[in-house]
Amino acid sequence: xxxxxxxxxxxxxxxxxxxxxxxxxxxxxxxxxxxxxxxxxxxxxxxxxxxxxxxxxxxxxxxxxxxxxxxxxxxxxxxxxxxxxxxxxxxxxxxxxxxxxxxxxxxxxxxxxxxxxxxxxxxxxxxxxxxxxxxxxxxxxxxxxxxxxxxxxxxxxxxxxxxxxxxxxxxxxxxxxxxxxxxxxxxxxxxxxxxxxxxxxxxxxxxxxxxxxxxxxxxxxxxxxxxxxxxxxxxxxxxxxxxxxxxxxxxxxxxxxxxxxxxxxxxxxxxxxxxxxxxxxxxxxxxxxxxxxxxxxxxxxx
Amino acid sequence: xxxxxxxxxxxxxxxxxxxxxxxxxxxxxxxxxxxxxxxxxxxxxxxxxxxxxxxxxxxxxxxxxxxxxxxxxxxxxxxxxxxxxxxxxxxxxxxxxxxxxxxxxxxxxxxxxxxxxxxxxxxxxxxxxxxxxxxxxxxxxxxxxxxxxxxxxxxxxxxxxxxxxxxxxxxxxxxxxxxxxxxxxxxxxxxxxxxxxxxxxxxxxxxxxxxxxxxxxxxxxxxxxxxxxxxxxxxxxxxxxxxxxxxxxxxxxxxxxxxxxxxxxxxxxxxxxxxxxxxxxxxxxxxxxxxxxxxxxxxxxxxxxxxxxxxxxxxxxxxxx
Numbered sequence: 001x002x003x004x005x006x007x008x009x010x011x012x013x014x015x016x017x018x019x020x021x022x023x024x025x026x027x028x029x030x031x032x033x034x035x036x037x038x039x040x041x042x043x044x045x046x047x048x049x050x051x052x053x054x055x056x057x058x059x060x061x062x063x064x065x066x067x068x069x070x071x072x073x074x075x076x077x078x079x080x081x082x083x084x085x086x087x088x089x090x091x092x093x094x095x096x097x098x099x100x101x102x103x104x105x106x107x108x109x110x111x112x113x114x115x116x117x118x119x120x121x122x123x124x125x126x127x128x129x130x131x132x133x134x135x136x137x138x139x140x141x142x143x144x145x146x147x148x149x150x151x152x153x154x155x156x157x158x159x160x161x162x163x164x165x166x167x168x169x170x171x172x173x174x175x176x177x178x179x180x181x182x183x184x185x186x187x188x189x190x191x192x193x194x195x196x197x198x199x200x201x202x203x204x205x206x207x208x209x210x211x212x213x214x215x216x217x218x219x220x221x222x223x224x225x226x227x228x229x230x231x232x233x234x235x236x237x238x239x240x241x242x243x244x245x246x247x248x249x250x251x252x253x254x255x256x257x258x259x260x261x262x263x264x265x266x267x268x269x270x271x272x273x274x275x276x277x278x279x280x281x282x283x284x285x286x287x288x289x290x291x292x293x294x295x296x297x298x299x300x301x302x
Numbered sequence: 303x304x305x306x307x308x309x310x311x312x313x314x315x316x317x318x319x320x321x322x323x324x325x326x327x328x329x330x331x332x333x334x335x336x337x338x339x340x341x342x343x344x345x346x347x348x349x350x351x352x353x354x355x356x357x358x359x360x361x362x363x364x365x366x367x368x369x370x371x372x373x374x375x376x377x378x379x380x381x382x383x384x385x386x387x388x389x390x391x392x393x394x395x396x397x398x399x400x401x402x403x404x405x406x407x408x409x410x411x412x413x414x415x416x417x418x419x420x421x422x423x424x425x426x427x428x429x430x431x432x433x434x435x436x437x438x439x440x441x442x443x444x445x446x447x448x449x450x451x452x453x454x455x456x457x458x459x460x461x462x463x464x465x466x467x468x469x470x471x472x473x474x475x476x477x478x479x480x481x482x483x484x485x486x487x488x489x490x491x492x493x494x495x496x497x498x499x500x501x502x503x504x505x506x507x508x509x510x511x512x513x514x515x516x517x518x519x520x521x522x523x524x525x526x527x528x529x530x531x532x533x534x535x536x537x538x539x540x541x542x543x544x545x546x547x548x549x550x551x552x553x554x555x556x557x558x559x560x561x562x563x564x565x566x567x568x569x570x571x572x573x574x575x576x577x578x579x580x581x582x583x584x585x586x587x588x589x590x591x592x593x594x595x596x597x598x599x600x601x602x603x604x605x606x607x608x609x610x611x612x613x614x615x616x617x618x619x620x621x622x623x
Contacts, residue, residue, distance in 0.1 A: 096517060104540055
């Protein structure tokens with residue numbers, strides 16, 4: 001590895017407890033390494049465990065979820081989620097900016113609350129800082145925005161507010177969980193450009209969860225493909241796009257819509273998958289290059 | 303401020319509704335198989351005398367004119383006279399309604415505060431032991447008849463322990479003693495509080511749970527807000543919204559909220575008055591109280607709309623368009 005990873009997580013498992021006896025595994029034994037200073041894309045279909053992995057990192061899993069991992073390091077330091085431990089400098093922005101803010105609280109209240117939780121500042125100083133931050137994320141008329149309620153702003157504006165909130169925590173890692181899915185296409189581009197710009201300016205590492213390969217191609221240096229709670233392939237963007245190995249990745253790439261008229265959308269063929277499902281012991285990773293690895297069945301190699 | 307415009311609009315909408323209700327009330331009573339003449343006359347009076355009596359009270363006139371006169375009188379604050387005692391209903395109501403309010407307002411308020419505290423607490427600890435306890439207490443409270451609980455309270459506190467007087471609002475001779483009032487007040491107050499709080503608690507609890515599943519709570523968590531911060535800074539305020547509706551809907555209870563409890567404790571409020579009027583078919587009284595409580599239902603709705611507009615910024619905005 002050329003760069004030191006900012007976050008490294010080994011053997012992460014998450015299970016949802018349905019009732020006292022039954023549980024469903026939703027994240028199966030995955031290892032994640034996020035290189036510092038990059039924009040890393042995580043792709044996969046709905047229900048593949050992208051968001052749950054992110055929520056496991058943020059420690060905001062649903063109450064009936066059980067999480068365990070063997071090692072979790074952030075900037076080389078081991079992390080524990082014990083109550084007294086310090087918060088990691090990670091922040092997260094969410095899919096739907098329409099519901100991410102409390103509808104009864106003003107924008108300013110949200111921002112100032114975040115600031116004052118971390119720094120001992122007077123209300124006035126916090127307000128000033130909040131206005132600066134709103135300016136930075138490209139909101140016009142920030143003083144006025146501070147006194148407005150969420151419903152008075154558009155979706156794109158609210159997502160900018162969310163980004164401002166996220167940056168006020170002074171994160172080193174920003175997790176963006178489908179930040180543009182709920183937005184118009186033109187606004188999508190604006191928000192993504194903003195994230196890219198901020199990533200450079202603030203020296204951030206960004207994890208971008210998406211199911212849009214177009215976004216991945218345009219923004220990310222490396223990609224992880226998730227399928228049914230596992231990372232099935234990972235590598236640099238070029239490696240994934242041009243030398244994809246895993247059948248699911250190939251299917252996913254085929255499903256990217258083209259602009260050709262009259263062509264039907266491609267539906268992923270799940271049965272192309274390796275016949276019957278394999279147990280964890282039957283699967284392993286094959287290293288194709290320094291950065292590129294793919295999950296394969298053990299027997300095949302033999 | 304656009305809120306005032308919105309409120310004005312809502313008040314204007316209330317007026318025709320009230321007219322319709324008054325008409326329905328009058329019409330229904332008119333349909334009843336007895337009228338005032340039956341209670342004044344005796345079967346051995348001659349037909350001419352009865353007709354004379356009818357004319358005297360204006361009962362020989364067509365229905366719509368009777369209604370008009372009745373409505374006009376009510377607008378002047380005159381609800382007519384009881385056919386049994388011949389007392390003015392307005393005077394009677396003017397002394398009895400404050401008594402009822404004195405009893406219900408504190409009970410409802412206590413129940414509301416209790417419900418908000420317990421409901422938030424139960425919602426925050428969903429599925430844990432404390433939640434199940436609160437839920438269990440509410441179930442018992444809902445399923446227990448008020449009159450039975452009142453009897454139990456009277457037996458234990460009033461008879462067995464002999465702490466509180468069982469009946470009335472004052473001891474004769476000490477009408478101005480506040481201490482004496484409180485002693486009479488406690489038992490019905492307690493019974494009503496117990497009657498009111500379980501429903502409200504469940505309401506607050508479910509409202510808390512629905513707020514907890516909102517996205518913004520997850521977002522707040524991801525920003526490291528503690529459970530306490532989420533509750534005090536965000537949820538407690540959002541939970542208030544549905545509760546405000548409840549407060550408005552509870553307004554008619556100020557008149558008819560404790561008919562049975564008041565009767566059991568001999569509290570000189572609307573309750574015993576209404577019950578005895580029903581027994582003796584004293585229809586002007588029934589009509590007055592029906593009209594009053596129907597009016598309060600409408601005003602209660604208006605009140606909750608207005609309060610809602612004040613608390614919820616989203617509604618405030620729509621009013622301005």
